[in-house]
Amino acid sequence: KEAKLWGGRFEDSVTDAVERFSESVSYDKALYKHDIMGSKAHASMLAHQGLMSESEKDIILSGLDEIKKRIEAGEFVWRTDREDVHMNIEAALTDLIGEPAKKLHTARSRNDQVVTDLRLWCRDSIDKTVKLIRQLQVALVNLAQKNEGLIVPGYTHLQRAQPVLLQHLLLSYVEQLERDAGRLVDCKDRMNFCPLGACALAGTGLPINRFMTSDALAFTAPMRNSIDAVSDRDFVLELLAANSIIAIHLSRLGEEWVLWASEEFGFLTPSDSVSTGSSIMPQKKNPDPMELVRGKSARVIGSLTTLLVLCKGLPQAYNRDLQEDKEPLFDSVRTITGMLEVTAEFAYNITFNHARIQKALPAGHLDATTLADYLVNKGVPFRTSHDIVGRSVALCVSRNCQLSDLTLNDLQDINSAFEDDVYDFLGVENCVRKFRSYGSTGSECVREQINYWVSKLGI
Ligand code: ARG
16 A cells, blocks of 8 residues: 555555545546646745745646646546545656655645645536526516517416516516625625645644735735634535525426416427437427426525534534535536526526417416506595405406406496596506516516616627
8 A cells, every 4th residue: 555645654554444435536626627727826935935946836837837737638647545535646746747746735734735726626617607697687688578579477376367468477587586686796706715834723833925816816915814724614515505596596487487388377388409308108298398397406405404404513723624615616617617507597497378378368367557557647545545446346246257257347347546548558568568677577677677777788
C-alpha cells in the first residue's frame, strides 16, 4: 500500500472498509478543474511571497496543466486509496514532477482547499443555471407570442374564476423565473469571498498573501475570519434553497400542463417528440417529461433537506461530515439543469387547442365579477352588486344558461340598475377588454408585458 500524504504519525494503514467508506474521489473528482485553478493561484502566490522559487512554481504550474490534460483525455487514474480529488491531484503531481510538488500544500489545508473549490464550482454552476432560466423564459415568451389573443379560463381553487389571456398566464411563470434567477445571482454575490489561506482553521504564521489568491480567482475579497471560512456551507444551502424554489415553480407548471393535456381539459397537446407511450395500453400518449419535472422537484427539495440536517449539529470549523455536502449539491444542480432544459423543450413542442378552449369558455360564469364591476360603475356599492350578480348567477344555474342569455327584463327584475349596455360587459371577450389595472390581464397591459420581456430578454 502507498503511504498516505498524512501518514507520518501512523503505524497501521486503514482497513479496506474504512477506505471504501470514507473516500470521496468517486464523486468529488467533479471539482478537478476548480481544484487545479485554486492550486495554480496558490502556487503563484507562494512564489511571489518567496515561499517557493519561481522555477519550482513554473514546474508546478505546468505539471498541473499536464494533469488537467490527462484528466480531460480520460487518461488519469483516480485512486480510491488517495481519498479525494485534492490528494489524487497532489499525489499525481508528485509522481509527475517530484520534489517541487511537496511545496504546493504550504500554508494550505484541505479544509480551506475544498471549500475554495466548492465556492468556485457553485459560482460556475450558478452562471449555467441562470443561462438555462433565460432560455426557458424565452421559450415561454415565444409560446405566448404564438398564442396572442387566446383567452383561457382562469382558476382559483381549481374552479372557474375569471377569463385571462393565455399570454398573461404564461408570463406569470416568466416573472417567477426572473426572481429565481435573481436569487441565484444574490447568492453568488454573497458566496464570492475567498476562504483560501484560512488553512486548517486558524490561518498561518507563514507570510502568505490572501488578497493575491483572492484576486487571482476573481473573488471579491478574502474571507475575514479563518474559522468561518472553513466552517460554513451556508452558500451551498442558499444555492440549494434557490434551486428548490425553482423546482417548485417548475413542478407547478408541470402540474398545470399535465392537467391541461388530460382528456378532461384537452386544452393542450404535446407533440410526439415530448410524449411517451404505454407498454400495455396502445392508445396512450403521456406527458411524461412534465410529470418527471414535477417528480424530480422532490429530490431537489430532498437535497436541501439533507444539507440542512447535515449542518445543524456541527461544532465550528471543519468536520468530516461536511464531505457529505457534495452529492446533494451536485445532484440538485444536475437535476435542475435537466428540469429547465426539458421544460423549455416542452414549451416549444405543445399546441394549445384554441377550438376546444373556445368551447369551454362559456361554462362557469367567468364574467360574473366583471358584471359586478359594471354595477359599481352605475353607483351600486360593491357588496350590493356582488349580491345582485350572485342572484343573477343563481337564476342562470336554475335555467342552465349563461349570464349573457338572461334578458334585460330578467336582469332588471333582479335590480333596476341594469341597463341595455350590460351586454357589453358579458362574455369573456368583453371581460378581457374591460381589464385595465396595472398588471392586469387586459389586452393592452399584456401587450406591455410582452414588450417588456421581448426587450429584456433580447428576443
Ligand atoms: N474530502 C474532504 C471533504 O470533502 C476534504 C477535506 C478533508 N479534510 C480533512 N481534514 N480530512 O470534505
